[in-house]
Amino acid sequence: MRDDRWTRIEAGWLMDGSGAPPIRDAALLIQGRHIVEMGPAASVHRPGGLVTELLHPAATLLPGLVDPHFHAGYNGHVGMTQLEWPATLEYAAVCAGANAARSLSHGYTGVLDVGCRGQIAVATRDAIDRGVIPGPTMRASGQILASVGGPLDLWPPSFHVDPATRLAVTVTGVDEIVSVIRRQRGTGVDNIKVMVTASTVQATERGSSIAFTDDELRAATRAAHDNGLSAAAHAEGPEGVTAAVMAGFDTIQHASFVDDRTLDILEAHPRSTLVFTLGVYRSIIDRGPSVGYPEPARAHVIARWPEMLAGVLRAYDRGVPFAVGSDCGGAVHPHGLYAQEIVVLVRECGIPVEHAVRAATSTAAIAAGLDGAGRLQPGALADLVLVNGDLSVDPEHLLSRTQIERVLKSGVQVGGTSNDRPV
Ligand SMILES: [Zn+2]
Structure with a gap:
């Protein structure tokens, strides 16, 4: 493939991922793998010679979306x-390949995998990088570090589940934590995931439920960073979020309940990025009964839903940057519903669509550790998605693969319903 090929895209609307308002009747010029120019169509030049022109006057052009909770x-x-059971590790691995392809077809060109059985995410990332399967640019975690007897220690001690096939690796104490992180580094992970708290959303009792000591949490982030890895915390309530921020985690995943004091601490520690996951809870409310989701847990989510929305709005109103991540994959919130995050931000929080898109592009790329992704700007890799219609009016279009007109990764079309592919 020649690297000097030109592609010029015209779109009815363009959002660059920065949060700036959409540009009407815009154009974007790509040479090879990179964006070279963009702006109002009349201002973007037409190079001489062979140019592929893609005209989408009724579509919105966005940066490739990024899911930092995949x-x-x-x-x-x-x-x-x-x-962990009854699905085998091998079945989960085959599904992982299919899910990687699915996320790309929905316009997601970057993801941070935040925990898997065995070493499935590393294998998936490598298969994508080697061109074996289509998929987004992926940063991979290994098994989730969880406390012995804690929220992801799923079986009674009399059950002997092969530790290598489990979702979690259970650890106690600084030495074990450091040892596991070094071992995961050896298997090729990019990120460490730590289950700092249980799920307070679905639990019937309230509590901070921090599963590790401060020393253990600090040891985890230090070992991750010393080994060149990022560190992600599952933390839901204000106490857990605060403990994770103070310990130096790069992403605070879920952060389902944040108060003003938590946000004060976050403002003082800009290294930590919030990753809200509202979509999965919206799905529990909407789809729970149809998939047999336990009704008491669903009722609990319904009761806490306004508080979750209020936390997001509190962060938004204070200008604390946040990303959104999908946590897709369960029966109640299957792969494909990644963009439900954007829809909830717009429809239920009343956030302007360009700011919702920012949470799923440029801020999500920071959270995912994908430097330079999530923005349409000269010099950036041409990862982008064209979705049918004016996204400000119809953000729901991102949920439907049939509304995705094109997905480009590094300047090459890798998905979408428009089949006049660039030459
Ligand atoms: Zn998750």
Whole structure:
């Protein structure tokens, strides 16, 4: 493939991922793998010679979307134990390949996998990088570090589940944590995931439920960073979020309840990025009964939903940057619903669509550790998506693959319904 080929795209609307308002009747010029120019169509030049022109006057052009809470290997479980049984590790690995391809076809060109059985995410990432399967640019985690007897220690001690096939690796104490992180580094992970708290959203009791000591959390981030890895915390309530931020985690995943004090701490520690995951809870409310989701847990989510929305709005109103991640993969919130995050931000939080898109592009790229992704700007890799219609009016279009007109990764079309592919 020649690297000097030109592609010029015209679109009815363009959002660059920065949060700036959409540009009407815009154009974007690509040479080879990179964006060279963009802006109002009349201002973007037409190079001489062979140029592929893609005209989409009724579509919105966005940066490739980024999901910083992805689980390639999750596929249809109801309840956490089904993540380890009866589906085999091999079945989960095959699903991971299919899910990687699916996310790309929905316009997601970058993801951070935040935990898998065995070494499925590393294998998926490598298969994508080697061109074996289509998929987004992926940063991979290994098994989730969880405390012995804690939220992801799913089986009674009399059950002997092969530790290598589990979702979590259970650890106690600084030495074990450091040892596991070094071992994961050896298997090729990019990120460490730590289950700092249980799920307070679905639990019937309230509590901070921090599963590790401060020393253990600090040891985890230090070992991750010393080994060149990022560190992600599953943390839901204000106490857990605060503990994770103070310990130096790069991403605070879920952060389902944040108060003003938590946001004060976040403002003082800009290294930590919030990754809200509202979509999965919206799905529990909307789709729970149809997939047999436990009704008491669903009722709990319904009761806490306004508080979750209020936390997001509190962060938004204070200008604390945040990303959104999908946590897709369970039966109640299957792969494909990644952009439900954007829809909830717009429809239920009343956030302007360009700011919702920012949370799923440029800020999501920072959270995912994908430097330079999530923005349409000269010099950036041409990862982008064209979705039918004016996204300000119809953000729901991102949920439907049939509304995705094109997905380009590094300047090459890799998905979408328009089949006049660039030459
Ligand atoms: Zn998750």
